[in-house]
Amino acid sequence: IYPQLQDYPNREFWWGFRPATPDELPILGNSPCSNLTLATGHYRNGILLAPITAKLIADLWEQKLDPLLESFSYLRFLGESWKSGVGSREKRAEGAEGDIANYQLPTTNYQLPITNNSQMQTLDLSQQQSLDRPLVIADRTFSSRLMTGTGKYRNVEEMQQSVVASGCQIVTVAVRRVQTKAPGHENLAEALDWTKLWMLPNTAGCQTAEEAIRVARLGREMAKVLGQEDNNFVKLEVIPDPKYLLPDPIGTLQAAEQLVKEGFAVLPYINADPMLAKRLEEVGCVTVMPLASPIGSGQGLKTTANIQIIIENAGVPVVVDAGIGTPSEAAQAMELGADALLINTAIAQAKNPPAMARGMKLATEAGRLAYLAGRIPIKDYAIASSPLSGTVTS
Template identity: 60%
Template sequence: MSLTNFLEQQNLNQDLIIAGKHFKSRLMLGTGKYKTLNLAKYSIHASDTAIVTVAIRRLQDIKIQTSLNLIHALNWQDLWLLPNTAGCTTAEEAIRMASLGRELSKKIGQTNNNFIKLEVIPDSQYLFPDPIGTLKAAEYLVRKNFAVLPYIGQDPILAKQLEEIGCSTVMPLGSPIGSGQGLYNIETLQIIIENAKIPVVIDAGIGTPSDALKAMELGADALLINSAIARSDNPVKMAFAMKLAVESGRIAYLSGRMSQKSKAQASSPVQGIVH
């Protein structure tokens, strides 16, 4: 039996399903902070991602050419656009940006793309999301038939409320945006994952492939990574490393780790040994 057939039998190649759409990769990529357009393109290719997120507000700034060119440079037959409302400080702003994001998806040929990554962040220092504004905007956008992927703090109650109003995922932070600090409050993340009946995508704070591996081992359904790749010394290599980490972590989670014990246990059995 080939390895591919074995993995298929073990159900280790499960698709990520968001709002009824299937994705082969569980790694989503952000498109900001790359030094050049080519680095962004090659990193996206190396990561084997299926979903890339672009800030709608950034696209409105004609001075930032990389994002503008990236929209035209990528093959949208192979990638799914996730517009995001980054930079919005109120629910009302985020709702306006979401409408523009849906129009952008149509312009690149994804006429059935209603995905929106919802960010409402009034805090300019620590970039923590506003839970009340996020819930308010999410309720409105769900009613308008958006597939809402809300970025939130590590709040299990808010995560469940967003699920109950019809959001397609919840996206709790691992640690503050762009900090590269890895996973804070792992126990709280586990509560969110265990209680969720929709995909949980850990977003923000991933710094290394080992962070990505740990997040997937916890049972996260996917990760969204930007700074850890774009700000590394070699973004293309780091994108490939993150791809492997996400895949390995997912398989490890599905495999089930051994139980931890307080005392050592010999690797070789003592029964049947000839003295």
């Protein structure tokens, strides 16, 4: 249409998130401000709805108020008493701006029909789009099932961006590395907003039960200094093996017993050993955290059979920890029925850590939904997607 444009330099460009509304419908029409008209909230359908949006807004500016606009007014979020103001700029202008500034949108549960045992039920999308229970660890509830770490990042900025992109609520921190200001851990405590994240101090670097107990106590004090007075969580790691970094089952059990007595909520990192997992649960651990493969290896799920046994027998949340390298492996772990994942190296060492963090977040959610939905059985033969009955024959 205008070929000369191909020779023009780019002077400026911009991108942003697609705005969405609580009811997933656009907001169109007049606003409380006399010089502001609203045409937003289309989310993924903006380009599809651009022509009709343009026509409705153009007509509005020509004083042709289409009745359709009433259904998309921002006033629908403000309660029944506001509806009388739809289409009237004067009514909205009288005190509306001050009231809206202090108004909080009502909580709405959106219903989606699903089929379960031939009975039609409703699905609350505000609860992870599933009939799921929340993740509860030591009487504390979390909406995210992905935990992340703070180590191995190339810089603090990438770590901060990745934590946000992951959507996690629990972030594990190596107490010893923070205490000694190890490279990459300087000012780590101040780098994250601990009013929005729950700190999970870990005993990384401890080779004996005694060391782990001492570092766990330091971790609890560190959490208190950062404002989490009631945080008694600790990720228990007892790893004497410097080459393969496999946890010591005996030392882990010994340390767990003592820390539970001292009031800690213990999240033990272990080999995928069903018997050890049960013993740790019996002594009072609030989760068990079996490894998928050696820590930092990126080998993926090498202990699937044992993790399945642990999940089947556990009365506490099972968090798959270590070895996951890709989002597909994260989804696979969640499809087994794991309650959560802890992923650090696969995110921190990726070429683009924030992008990988986002991928891991989506994979965790997808895997959980797939587990709840129930996969089809695996068969040795094909089954036609369409029934043969009723087909047209010559």
